[in-house]
Every structure is written in structure tokens, then in C-alpha cells.
Amino acid sequence: MSPRTVFIEGAYLLASILFVLGLRSLNYPDKARRGIQLAMVGMLLAIVGTLVHHEIVRYDWIIAGLVIGTIIGYPLGVYVPMTAMPQRIAFSHMFGAIAATLVGIAEYWRLGNGAEVPSSEMAALGFEVLFGALTITGSFMAFGKLQEFLPSRPVTFRGQNYVSIGMFVVAVGLFVWLVADPGNPRAFYAMVALALAFGVSLVLPIGGADMPVVISLLNSYAGLASSATGFAIGNNVLIIAGALDGASGFILSIIMSRAMNRSFTNVLFGAFGAAPQAGTKTASGLTVHSITPEDAAIQLAYARSVIVVPGYGMAVAQAQHQVRELAELIEKNGGSVLYAIHPVAGRMPGHMNVLLAEADVPYDKLKEMDEINGEFKNADVALVIGANDVVNPAARSDKGSPIYGMPILNVDEAKQVIVMKRSMNPGFAGIENDLFYKDNTAMLFGDAKQSLSKLVHEIKQA
Amino acid sequence: MSPRTVFIEGAYLLASILFVLGLRSLNYPDKARRGIQLAMVGMLLAIVGTLVHHEIVRYDWIIAGLVIGTIIGYPLGVYVPMTAMPQRIAFSHMFGAIAATLVGIAEYWRLGNGAEVPSSEMAALGFEVLFGALTITGSFMAFGKLQEFLPSRPVTFRGQNYVSIGMFVVAVGLFVWLVADPGNPRAFYAMVALALAFGVSLVLPIGGADMPVVISLLNSYAGLASSATGFAIGNNVLIIAGALDGASGFILSIIMSRAMNRSFTNVLFGAFGAAPQAGTKTASGLTVHSITPEDAAIQLAYARSVIVVPGYGMAVAQAQHQVRELAELIEKNGGSVLYAIHPVAGRMPGHMNVLLAEADVPYDKLKEMDEINGEFKNADVALVIGANDVVNPAARSDKGSPIYGMPILNVDEAKQVIVMKRSMNPGFAGIENDLFYKDNTAMLFGDAKQSLSKLVHEIKQA
């Protein structure tokens, strides 16, 4: 074994270890940053190891590519606001998938357009371009729907499922054929084209709000594409990194689907089908108590114990900084403030945590559902800021509700509930919320950011 | 790839997966048994897969070996009492290490007595026989000390450390030489002999009570020997199973040494050195309150909340069944009984749990230290059954004590402490225990089994 091989393989092995350690450190909030730095070092090692590879004869294109990539990547890292994380992630899945797919195509092409590809390698290459291509278009669609330059509502037409399944079956058929007889470029490129089309048709009928599950699933597919690349070119670090990604995306989509009360198969097979239909059980005859910012401010100023329940509305209003400001005021008055974070509050796993962390809320105050649910009954005020489905008591009691069975935050046990939203419109699941009609609930209508600013202003005055 | 290869490799891969799943299920008491059955299936698969190996030409020796092994193994599984687990485990490490070492020697021998062994394989083979041979004799010594046909006290002589280190250095030197030039049978067999001798000298100076740490460490070495075998013969299931064992032994010895307040390096380098020296701080002038079984029975009969603290003495007296009987009586009288299990109570990790489970105590009542330590202050009676070091308050307060800093069970916070032991003799660490002189402590002298029987008898009478 030449010293060069030893160096390369040592670098790859170390990179793999560092990736594992990096992810592992994400188990502990206080070690997470150090861990990501380990993963960065791993990536650097893998790159440096590759650069001395014996097949590499010229560096001009490589350097150009690295420079251009850095120029594009830097702003994507530094300037993208936290509220745009979902589309940001969809966007970069697309980039990752493009890289994997192009490498697959180039590999196929260079081996005599398939003529010199052995069957075993063809299987790996086939997986690579299949997963890669469908992730490219799937991620692009998800990105478009989240960024809203594509219609975010589910786009459906008659027989759509048959078209999708048909494309999938044909693509798999071509794949099998290619493994048996790799030297068939037409079949190969047709397979790539079909996979691209399949990615579009997979995401088209899914609503924008369902995109986070789709994105996680695509993350998992992108990981599998990387693993397949590793098998094709015989590189373990690719296999390992791909498997880690695959596991991560898969687990996150399961967590999300569970917390959203959607079936596992529903997610596995591409979160097919439309968003849950509204089981509109109108709460006619009930009255809503609305409250003025002044009155709400008085309640908050005298509360001993407040639990803040943020939801998607806080993200829309970008109100996280005002939330922290309000909390500090309450604490200055001698009250205690905790935050109850539902696992699928917002539109992305961990969405609320990132926003509140951005506003300098210490993470020990961000409590997970199981930890805080017992505390509501001792709370003077539960302050619901743009959350809706995650506090809907129908999940506990109404068997007919589409969210029945989903674990929710027990805000209704608090002595007083104050809900901030702009209207009586439903949230993501499209259903009525009985919480808003309860006696101990008061609605503070208006944009969350503005309402919070008013509250802060009022309390400061007092 | 021939169908046979596919079958063999498939069986090995599946076996590896089943081993992981089997160990994983040990994370959950209610799934553990199912998990072990998975591991068994994995083992069966690996054996069946191997039996169709193309190199195998005759089955007579194989069948004979399997039959004899089963005949020996069956009684070792069925009849060995739970109290003899430590020596039982030491004994089978020896067997495992013999198997690995003999395979290594046979492999070396068949390849022209080393002449045809490539350097890379020699490295693996060398590791295999080094770790294997030292584990054989080390485990045998540990077995002998625990079974007490060898002196269980530390056997030391002047310059012992130098002899041990010398042997180790020479063995490693031979190993390096062999990797450079494998065709050197004399060096090979000398290395095996040295490793055997090193195993003896490693364990000789260690006291019988320290053996559990030694056994875990040898478990880890045996695992590494298996992994090395896997490298030598190119078999992944060996590598994986070996790595799992290696990790397990390593982690358990760390847990033990931490809970015993011994340094990590102390363990890593073979738990060298003698057992901790007695820092005898005689508690002269203090008086001990002893109590009669009758009085103790009355206290227990009226106690609302009792915490049982078992220790090595319970294992010696084999009193676990009487403990359960007593607990049931107390519960019938309306009291509650919990068990506080210190991580190193007894002489083996999980020792107390196995004994109490054998006596049909449900495992939800066996509480780990961190879980129960806060409960002692609410307990009416803490019943210490043959435990000593794990309840010694010197660990909290006496900086000079050899066990200072070791986490202990806070029995002294209970309203009344009853301690059962035969005398004022110290426990494993050889030090005085101030607990026995406290005002709220009463000593119930005598063999634990007999004392418990008397207590049961008295309470039944009442």
C-alpha cells in the first residue's frame, strides 16, 4: 500500500469517525457547536484526502468549482434568515442531489456509455441516479411551494396517482434491465428523465404546509443516493455519510408524522394524498371573549407563573424578539416564564426552538411537551402566540376530528389562557378550535408582533 | 458470486444484525428475553452458514466437537447457581479465549508454519494469539481466585511489576518482529508462551474482590481477540461480534471502576496494584446500638415505608428469598417496600438485581441509586442487609478515606436504620463505617438469612 493510499484512506476513516462524533454531540445542547466543528474538520479531511487521489491530473476545474461553490454557499449560510430555513434546506437538498446525479451520469458516460460498467456497479449507479434525480425535482418543487413561486396548494388532476405509479414502475423496469445489460445508454437516460418527472409528480399533489415531511424524506433519499455513489466508486466515507443522512431524514419524518398523527405508510410512500380534509365542526352558538391589550397587560404584570406557547403564527409575525422582551418584563416583576414547545409547532422540526434561541431565550427555558404538560395546572397565564392545532382539545376528546389522538399541550388547564392570533381562521389542519370558546380563554386579536409590542408598552407604563 | 457464497454471506450479515438487535433489546427489561432469542438465532445462522463453507470437507470432527461442547455447556447453563455467576463468567472467558487462540495457532501452522503468512495477516494473527493467550491464563487465575482454589488475596513478590512489564515488552517486540518476518515459528510460539505467562502475572497481584473488574477487562480482550480473528480470516461477523464484546467489557469495567472510585488508568492497565489499603480510622469511644430480632420486627411491622439496601452479605448468606418474604409481610401490613441498588453492591455489575429477580421481586421495585437517594429522608426504616461500603458516609465526608468521593446510598437520612451483618468486620474496602455508630442506627448481628427468618417468624406471630 503506497503512502498516498494510506494517507487517503486514513483521512476517509477519520472523516467518518468525526461525522459520527459530530452528530453524536448534537445529543447535548452545550456540546453541539464543538461537535459541528468536528464534522467540519471531517469534511475538510475528506476533501484534502481526495485532492491527492492518483486519478486527479488537473486542478484548474477543481479550484474553479470550489471557488464558485464557496461564493454561492457563503451568502446561503450567512444571510438567509432563520424564518426561511425550510426552503433553504429544500434548496440545498436539490444542490446535493444534482452533485450526486451528475457524478453518476459522468461515471456511466466515461465507462463507454455503460459498455464497460459491470452489473454490480450498475446496480449502485442506478440507485444513485434514481434517488438523485427524483430528489432534484422533488426538492425543487418543495422549494418552490415554500417560497411560494409555485402554487402551495395541492395541485391534483384526475388519474394523477396512476401517472405517478406508472412512471415509477417504468423507471424501476429500466433499472432492472440496465443491471442485466448495462451497455444501454438510451435506457439509462430515459430512466434519469423518468426519475426527474417522478420527483415532480410526487410533490405536486402535496400542500405547502406538508412540505417539512417531504423535505425530510428527500433528505433521506439524498442520503441513500450518496451511499449508492459510495458503493459505485468504492468509497466508504460516502457510504457512511449517506447512511447517517438517510437515517436522520427517515427518523425526522417519522417523528413529524407521528406528532401530526399521520400514518407511517402515508409518509413512507411520499406523503401521498392531499392535506387532511377539514372536518369542520362549526362551533355555532358559542361566544368568544376578546380582550384588549391593556387588560391582558394587567393580567400578565401580576402573574406569578406564565407559560408561553409559541406556534406557527409567531414565525409568520417574526415576533420572537418581542416575546423575549415581554418575558423579561414579567420576570422583572417577579413572575416566572417558561416556554412550552410542541414537537410539531411551526412548520419544521425544532422551528420554535431556533427562533427563540435567535432572540436570546436561554434553552433551559424551552420545555418539551412531556416535561411541561403537568405544569399548566399551576400556571396563572398560558400565553398562546400564534399556535392553534397544537393546543386544540379536539385531539383529546373529539373522535371524529382529523387530529384525534395527536398529543397536545394542555393549555386549557391554566387558570387563564390568552390567545394571540389575527382572526378566527383555522390553522394548518383546517379545523375549528374549541379552546377559543372556553370561559377561561381570552382572544387578543391582531398580528402577534404588534400585539406583543403593545403589551410590552402597557406593562412598561404600569 | 456463487449461490453458496450468497447464502453464507447473507447468513453472516443477518447474524451481525441480529446480534446488534439482541444487545439493543437489553436496553428494555421487558424486551430483553426476546432480544436474546434474536441473538441465538443469529448464532445459529452464523453456524449454519459456516457449515456449508467450501473449505469444509469432513464433518466427523465438527459433529463430535459440537456434541461434546453441548454436553459440557448444558450443565454450565442450567445448573450453575446465580451466586456463582462471577466465576462462571471467568471460566467461560477462558474457553472462548482458548478457541480463538487455537484457531490462530492452527492458521499460522497450516500456512507453512508462518512461511506463507502475509505481513498484514500476521498483524491480525499476532493480535489474536496475544489477546487470546493472555485472556486464557488471566481468566483461569480469576476463576481460581473466585472459586478459591487459588489464594484470593493479592500474591506479590519483589520486582513483580518489572517482571510483568518485561514480559509484556518482549512479547510486543516479538510481535513486531513477526509482522516484519512472519516465517519465524520460534518467535511465534515464544510469543504465545509469553502472553500466557503475562496473563498469570497480570492477575496474580490482584485481590479476589477486585476480580469483577478484571473479568470485564478480559471480556473486552476476548472480544478484541475475536475481532482480530475476523481480520485474519476475513470474516466480518467475527469482527462485529468482537467489537461489540470489546465495547461491552470496556464500558462495564469503566462503570465499575468509577462507582468504586478507582482511577480509569488503574483499570486500563490491568487494575494493577493491590486492593486499596485500609485507611483504618478506628471509631474508638463510640458505642454501637444493637437490637434484637423481636424489637426489629416490631419496628418493621408498623413501618409505612421501608427501603431495603442489599449488599454483598445478602449474596453470601443467599438470603434473597427471605428478603422477599419479609417484604411481602410488610406490604400485607400496609407498608411499602422498595429496594435501593447501588451500582457496585455485591461483587459483579447487576449482582443484587439478578439475585432479587431470582427471588421473584418485580424489577420495578429495584431502584437505581440516583432514583432512590432522595427517598431515604421519607423512609421510616432503611434495612441494610449485608451492605457496608456502599452505605459508608465516609465517602461523603472523610477526605482521607480511600473511598472518598464514591457516590453512596444516603441511608443515614432514614428515620431508623437497621443493619444486618455478622460482626463489626469491615467490607470489601477494609475500612470502618461510621454509620454503625449513629444514633438512629441499630445493628442486628448474625447471618442475614437467619436474622431475616427470625424477623419473618416474629412478624407472623404478631
Next chain:
Amino acid sequence: MHVQLIEMYVFVLAGFVGFFVITRVPALLHTPLMSTTNAISAISLVGSLVMAGADHGTTATILGFVAVICATTNVVGGFIITDRMLKMFKPAGRPGAKK
């Protein structure tokens, strides 16, 4: 061939590692987790670099070049944004001095 078989073990074991590690990431850090795996998945850069620098003809070079750009974008962007996010997570002890 045999090599691909061993790589199967690597894949399976890495999957297990991923499973055991990821299931223990608290919900608090799920967003950084997503962006980290995003950055790590840009490991396909390794394959792209070889394509772009090897002597496999212009088509392969160009495809490799584009792949290098895409993958690098993810490496750089992904790690920066993750670090930016994690920097924001602070325990109660030392809240940011921001006004």
C-alpha cells in the same frame, strides 16, 4: 465483488449508528440536525472532485465541475448556517448581552 459485500456491512452498521445517534437528538436541536445532515450529505463532493480533476474526457470534466460547485455550495452554506444557529443556543447561565 467481495468488496461490495463488505461495503454492505459498512452501510448497515452506519445505518445503525445513525439510528442510535439521531433518535437521541432532543427536539430542541432538530433544525440544526437537519442543516448538519444537509452539510454532511455534501460528501458527494468527494466523487465530484475526482470527476472534475481526472482525465476522463471533457464531458466528465464539465459534469464533475458542475457537481463540485453544487456540493461545495452545500458544504460551505450548510456548515455556516448550522454554526450560526448553534451559536444562538445559550443556557440560562450566560444569556447574550444583546439589548
Next chain:
Amino acid sequence: MHVQLIEMYVFVLAGFVGFFVITRVPALLHTPLMSTTNAISAISLVGSLVMAGADHGTTATILGFVAVICATTNVVGGFIITDRMLKMFKPAGRPGAKK
């Protein structure tokens, strides 16, 4: 040679898996854990079987034969005793009907 390199990955990853799995075994089950790993480590049986059955000369066969005996002893004894132990662990719900 290259194969041994990939096997290094297998070893490292299996070590990680072992670490992550074992650290989560509760103290309650540490003794069964010890006897399980004891049984699993008898996997060297796989190597022993080939030695005992292959045509590598009498010495190798005899050594292999002894190795098969030792390893089989561990497999059989180890799994039986572990199962015996785990059978004893019962939750409060259904305590054994033993007298």
C-alpha cells in the same frame, strides 16, 4: 489488502454501535449483559468449524476440534444461563406464582 482496510471501517463502526447500545443498558441488566456478550463472543466458533472440517492436516484438525468444543460450550452455556436469568426478571404486574 484493500479488503482489510474496509474491514477497519467495519470494526470502528461496530465499536460505535457497541458503545451506543451498551451505554444504555440499565444497571438492572448488567449481569445478563455480561453473560450475553460471553455467549456472543463464542462466535469464534465460526473460525473453529472451518479449521476442524477443512483439509489442512491433522494438527489443524485437532486444534480446530478442541476449539469447536470450547466455543460450543460457551454458546450453549452462555445462552441458556442468560435466558434463565432473564426469565426471572418480572415487572410488578405479574409476579411469579412461586411459593
